[in-house]
Amino acid sequence: MLHLKQLSKDFAGNPLFTEISWHLKKGERVALVGENGAGKSTLMKIIAGQSEPSSGEIQFARGARASYLPQDGIVTSGVMLFHEARSAFGELLAMEEELHRLGQELERQPHDSVEHEQTLHRYGELQEQFRHRGGYTMEAEIGTVLKGLGFAQEDWYRDCGEFSGGWQMRIALARLLLQRPDVLLLDEPTNHLDIEARNWLEEYLCSYPGSVILVSHDRFFMDQVCSRIAEIWNNTITDYHCSYTRYLNQREERVAALREAKRLQDEEVQKTEDFIRRFRYQANKASLVQSRIKQLEKVERIVIPPERKRIRFQFPDAPKSGKVVMELKRLTKGYDTKIVLNGVDLVIEKGERVALVGHNGAGKSTLMSVLAGAPFQGGERLPGHNVHMDYFAQDQANVLDFERSVWDEIYADAPYEMVPRLRDILAAFLFAGDDIHKRVGVLSGGERNRLALAKMLLRPSNLLLMDEPTNHLDLFSKEVLLDALRSFDGTVVFVSHDRYFVNGLATRIIEVEGGGLTDYYGDYEYYLEKKAQTAGEPAAGARPLRSSVSESPQAEIAKTVARSADPAPLPPVTKEERLRDREEQKRRKREDDKRQKRLGEVEQEIARTEKAVAKLEEEMNAPGFFDDPERGAVAGEQHAELNLRLEALYGEWEELSG
Numbered sequence: 001m002l003h004l005k006q007l008s009k010d011f012a013g014n015p016l017f018t019e020i021s022w023h024l025k026k027g028e029r030v031a032l033v034g035e036n037g038a039g040k041s042t043l044m045k046i047i048a049g050q051s052e053p054s055s056g057e058i059q060f061a062r063g064a065r066a067s068y069l070p071q072d073g074i075v076t077s078g079v080m081l082f083h084e085a086r087s088a089f090g091e092l093l094a095m096e097e098e099l100h101r102l103g104q105e106l107e108r109q110p111h112d113s114v115e116h117e118q119t120l121h122r123y124g125e126l127q128e129q130f131r132h133r134g135g136y137t138m139e140a141e142i143g144t145v146l147k148g149l150g151f152a153q154e155d156w157y158r159d160c161g162e163f164s165g166g167w168q169m170r171i172a173l174a175r176l177l178l179q180r181p182d183v184l185l186l187d188e189p190t191n192h193l194d195i196e197a198r199n200w201l202e203e204y205l206c207s208y209p210g211s212v213i214l215v216s217h218d219r220f221f222m223d224q225v226c227s228r229i230a231e232i233w234n235n236t237i238t239d240y241h242c243s244y245t246r247y248l249n250q251r252e253e254r255v256a257a258l259r260e261a262k263r264l265q266d267e268e269v270q271k272t273e274d275f276i277r278r279f280r281y282q283a284n285k286a287s288l289v290q291s292r293i294k295q296l297e298k299v300e301r302i303v304i305p306p307e308r309k310r311i312r313f314q315f316p317d318a319p320k321s322g323k324v325v326m327e328l329k330r331l332t333k334g335y336d337t338k339i340v341l342n343g344v345d346l347v348i349e350k351g352e353r354v355a356l357v358g359h360n361g362a363g364k365s366t367l368m369s370v371l372a373g374a375p376f377q378g379g380e381r382l383p384g385h386n387v388h389m390d391y392f393a394q395d396q397a398n399v400l401d402f403e404r405s406v407w408d409e410i411y412a413d414a415p416y417e418m419v420p421r422l423r424d425i426l427a428a429f430l431f432a433g434d435d436i437h438k439r440v441g442v443l444s445g446g447e448r449n450r451l452a453l454a455k456m457l458l459r460p461s462n463l464l465l466m467d468e469p470t471n472h473l474d475l476f477s478k479e480v481l482l483d484a485l486r487s488f489d490g491t492v493v494f495v496s497h498d499r500y501f502v503n504g505l506a507t508r509i510i511e512v513e514g515g516g517l518t519d520y521y522g523d524y525e526y527y528l529e530k531k532a533q534t535a536g537e538p539a540a541g542a543r544p545l546r547s548s549v550s551e552s553p554q555a556e557i558a559k560t561v562a563r564s565a566d567p568a569p570l571p572p573v574t575k576e577e578r579l580r581d582r583e584e585q586k587r588r589k590r591e592d593d594k595r596q597k598r599l600g601e602v603e604q605e606i607a608r609t610e611k612a613v614a615k616l617e618e619e620m621n622a623p624g625f626f627d628d629p630e631r632g633a634v635a636g637e638q639h640a641e642l643n644l645r646l647e648a649l650y651g652e653w654e655e656l657s658g
Helices: 040-048 081-086 090-108 114-132 135-148 165-179 195-206 219-225 244-279 283-298 364-372 406-413 416-428 433-437 445-455 475-487 499-505 524-534 553-564 575-620 629-657
Strands: 002-011 014-024 029-033 055-060 066-069 183-187 211-215 228-233 236-240 324-335 338-349 353-357 378-383 389-392 463-467 491-495 508-513 516-520 542-545
Touching (some): 014 040, 029 040, 029 244, 040 066, 040 183, 040 211, 066 165, 081 165, 090 114, 114 135, 135 165, 165 183, 195 499, 219 499, 244 283, 338 491, 338 516, 353 499, 364 463, 406 445, 445 475, 475 499
Parallel strands (some): 029 228, 353 508, 463 491
Antiparallel strands (some): 002 014, 324 338, 508 516
């Protein structure tokens, strides 16, 4: 599907990657990983044709195309959402328009005319193409994608310009998915998605018929979607045919082996250099010294870049609190005429790690703000004994003063006794040296989030309220934050759309939905399991938290009847059917193995033929080569034959790759 050949890219003499060669097969889903600044987004832009490499080339299978979704910066306005999504089907819309035009011509033309017969034939052919390519299911597919990405049906006819930045990226993602390119390039596609939309996108990509290359800071998402990890590191690209979790272990082993190889090489180089210095001026050793010098010149030095700096911190020891940290009694909160929390009850106890989940707009951030002390319309909010609270809002990084320096921002909020420790705290969050004098306004989103987290270490607290603390943090920083919160001896209530983070921290899940709250005492995997089992029915182990929303007796009876009706059992799979399926899987595997084997042979033959062409061209370019006409004619014939052979091999490679 895609072949990178000797691709290089550098900026101002600093290489991102050097002469990398890499294949992508049809249907593969690859996660592109590497440190910030390694060149992940740059490589995706080069593949998409939005940036030029310094050298090398990119080859696609015949007719294949790639489409790219950047991290942000896409804004659409002046067109309804549904029409914007529909514009992804450009060719089908053109066919639909032509079918409409041909239909009008058929109405005008006499039935017994030659033109009518020709038009009717063209109409039939075009209609079949339109049906085969999904023209009649186009609107259903649009609805599926928009619903999956969280758009309500009433949103379909809103102007795209009415949507905020995060929803704008969802619009761009929807349009890209509907285009169904052969190579889908996604740069942080989950950044603006809630958990439900991430789950949907995960399933969609797992069944996507084309190839996918993605960059993501969502570890769980990569584990579920990708079966291959491509790491950009040390100016090259290295493949790991495994999940992201297994890649971390394999990478550690590989780097350890590389460090050991460098250590052995350094020892050998040191011995050789010592020999040269010792015997350089002894005439009877001159030949040996020259031999060692040449040997040293041929050594390809192993270069290992320094390990990236990582944040290291822990929260201050939590003051002791009472058993109940926070209680809400029949609390109601709304905006204008919309009720978000409708008479909810909630008790949070000491030491709990509570994750608030629910779709965008369900009221997670509203509940978090109420817990933090925001006003509400009815009910009670009762903080527990000796509760010291710290609140990290969803837009906490934007609350910082952009005109201050990093040092001035943290100094302004620091208690007197903490001032001597401020430099240590900033250093723990990678603000060292001149970095502390940077203006907050020039920091990246990740740096501002780190600074906001650093400010949470200034005062000890025993209740942390954290709304999307992982936004803009890379995978390593998320892991450090997760470790710090696990070791925190107070209580944590948090919102996060990173499922690995939620599952690694939460001991209790509270689902915010329809103005009420539902409790699940367990981690996120337990919550998903219960949701899958019950499909809307309250589960054993799931306790609905009281809401003032009451249902009619008729609704209660209907629910009871629905619960008592057992679903119809699926027909059992027969032994013969299982055997047939197994044989079919074996046959497909044999064919795929045979194709992969031949693909490898063709690639080797291409490499050998290209090498032969390069060698022949080098000979033909030598001065005086064509002084002998016969030799020149033979070489010309060989060159033509090799190029014909190469063209045939490329054709076979494209067929096998497709």
